[in-house]
Amino acid sequence: MIKKIFKIIALTILLGGLTLAGAGYYILLYPNTSFQEQENIFYIPSGSDYSFISKELYPSLSDTNTFYWVATAMKYTDHVRPGRYEIRKGMNNLQLVRMLRNRSQPVKVSFNNQDRLSLLAQRISKEIEADSTSLMNAFLSPYFLAENGTDSLNILGHFIPNTYELYWNTSAEEFAQRMEKEYKTFWNEKRKEKAAAQGLTPEQVTVLASIVQKETYMADERPTIAGVYLNRLKDKMPLQADPTVVYAIKETTGKYDTIIKRVYIKDTQIASPYNTYRIQGLPPAPIAMPDISSIEAVLSPEEHEYLFFVADTARIGYHKFARTLQEHNKNRQAYRKWLDRIMTNDK
Template sequence: MKNLKKVIWATAILGLIICGFFAYTIYDAIFTPNTSFGNKEANIYIPSDASVNEVREQLSPLLKDWSTFEAVAKRKGYTSNIKGGKYVIKQGMNNNDIVNALRSRNIPVKVSFNNQETVEALAGRIASQLEADSVSLVEAFNNVKFLKSNDFNEDTKLSLYLPNTYEFYWNTNAKDFRNKMLKEYKRFWNDERKAKAKALNLTPNKVVTLAAIVQKETVKVDERPKVAGVYLNRLRKGIPLQADPTVIYAIKKETGNYDTIIKRVLYRDLEMESPYNTYKNSGLPPGPITMPDISSINAVLNPEKHEYLYFVANVSNFGYHMFAKTLAQHNRNKEQYIRWLNNQQIRR
């Protein structure tokens, strides 16, 4: 009888030791810090359709022990419900914290783009910042049904995209990116801006088209309202815009090479047959020649009021222009620019 009690007590004690060991092992796996990097935090990017192996490939270099993480991840159901996105792993996190972060803390990223001349260029820029690839982005940007239903077409589709910095989740797909840009566009074109456009006898798309020319003509933000005023004066008087940037764009569009650098427009270029050649065609071109900054759009909506009809680069104050009310005055101003081009041996 005494021996039986001893056996029972020994068995009970052994059971407690074993249970304690397993409890400690589980606790250790869940709550012991499991990061191995020296920085305060590390970012990982999980694709939308990622497998456990893909997660392991990214995460294991950041962990002391992948196996304990995987055990906790399975227990919490993460391995069967992996979510794409950008996640932050902080130094000293335990497996429980890491799994919780990967399950519910998708971090937004800043997405920026500037004055792209084609949707293909825009797609490449966005694809370098989000999960969506450039092919799917181009398809979304060119979707005829989408364009038509939102008053855009092949020529005006660039108008939708306002250069700026926006917040997106990294795993945003092409359609969601495009649709958010539409919301931003509609938010920008509020009643006040629409009223200003109407007062100029322009639609929002035409404002953007003109703003794109202003954008290309001057890099000086403070000069853009003055340049916009010149073009609006010419439109009101029925004078062709005669904007060199539209001719340059026409050349690029015809050749398909938008990386072409043209520093000097030649007289033969002015004879080019293209709806974008504003020397041969009156009024605005069919659509924007680039994605203009908001400052250029606002310059068109709030133009400087004056009587100037001409301007040419001011070689005494680079970046700015010399303005004229008459052709005779303009030709005198133009002489200094032509001399400078020749002295610099700029032929094209």
């Protein structure tokens, strides 16, 4: 009889243990997602508490009670961390809470040659938590500008177009500091030496590169274009770059979205420090954000004797180059005839 009682007790303990083990498995390790996609991107804004989690994450869970139990046991309910999280289909509560506690995934932030600082801010605000207003305030902070030895006009050139890995909840100030760090890394001693060899500072290289950028979208032609402008600077000739006239018109009128297809003689007379038909040397700041290929074109230009160029009608997107004004006028006349014919056909 006593043996039977011990067997019953042992069996009861075993069953109880198995029941507890099963419950523990279900609470901790059983899949607890309710969405059908392979992954769900979940953003937690800065300053959020657990009420945000219960409102925004719970609809993606199969069992909210077990998630809450695990979150409470792991003290996550009092330590919600902002960021971007990739919740994979079939994750269990233990995986979910561990990830939310420790592993905010970085994002890849890419930007190319934005024409204006405000456009850059708008572009970045789509990739990280900071909005465009806070980004603009960070970019134009007097302390930030002074700390980096630049001004509100030239700060655009301190952003090197590339792809950067950042956390989604990076603040506007942190983003600005990161970009300045990348700028200083980019302008290493070798590039500074190349700039000095052309008689330019890094900021002047960026200004000229912005003109080269706007002159041609053909990266393989940029060293040739850069060589023309450097020859003009060395010969004390005005740059007479049409993109600077286009920028001067937009900057003067404030109508930056205007599409200007052709620069006329009257346009070259506009009074502006950006109009290189009227000023000697470089304009005071970039007319756009140049990409790396344009900067490298100025640092390593093609060596030649060209002083002039005009669009090549036989190779759309490229240019015809000339050493003399006489040769250039011949090329320009052919281009104007072609352009008049095109514009007449468009009417």
